[in-house]
Amino acid sequence: MRILYGVVGEGMGHATRSAVVLEHLLSSGHEIKVVVSGLAHEFLKDRFGGRTGFALEEIQGINLKYIGNRLRRRESLFWNLKNSPGAVKKNVEVLEAVREPKDHVVVYQRSIVEEDLLRMLRKLPFEFRVYGAGKEDRVDNVALRPFSGEGFLEDLRTARAVIAGGGFSLMSEAVSLGVPMLAVPIEGQFEQELNSRYLERLGYGARARKLETETIRDFLGKTDGFAKSLARYERRDNRILFACLESKAMGGHG
Helix, strand or coil: CEEEEEECCCCCHHHHHHHHHHHHHHHCCCEEEEEECCHHHHHHHHHHCCCCCEEEEECCCCCCCEECCEECHHHHHHHHHHHHHHHHHCCCCCCCCCCCCCCCEEEECCCCCHHHHHHHHCCCCCCEEEECCCCCEEECCEEEECCCHHHHHHHHHCCCEEEECCCHHHHHHHHHHCCCEEECCCECCHHHHHHHHHHHHCCCEEECCCCCHHHHHHHHCCHHHHHHHHCCCCCCCCHHHHHHHHHHHHHHHC
């Protein structure tokens, strides 16, 4: 079956989730054309480039504008309205990963100024591996890492804990792997706020309005309790998802 598959390029969660679905569809013999924007284009190009039955086209997608950790609705709307004419012209398999906790803490942040983040983390007696800066560097106990699907998953599965926003993809990966999470949802992003509240309610981690040194210290002092709650979570594979995909594909043939 020939399938047109669109991937949102704002953030990396859509791309890492889609990679699992695309792998299944390609393995099942389907012919797929993917249209994608942003950082997700390079990720999918590296992952699937050259595969039989796979075509990739980069498009200009929607971009969200932020100041600090707050979504700027008006600026986002106007930017996308201004750039939409040009746009018209124009998820890493977590289930196989095994949890092996060590002492480092993974941080994924794109909305906090790098200098402010480093200032907070350097005050704490932990090793931090930070993704989102788009470069490789080390400042005392903080290692800045460029994005890498395999590298990020390796750091995540072995992490003591993870600190990030409230996006669904990374949060679901952390829960599946049993990694306690401190979620700092972007202001004005209802989905992230809702995800973070459920994370806290289930005892899988904590949420915070603002990332501060004492907030991180308090969270890392409670990771053993969060880990016990996560140990009761029943991991599930993708069989239901794949069955639904195949059902739709067969229906399309009919």
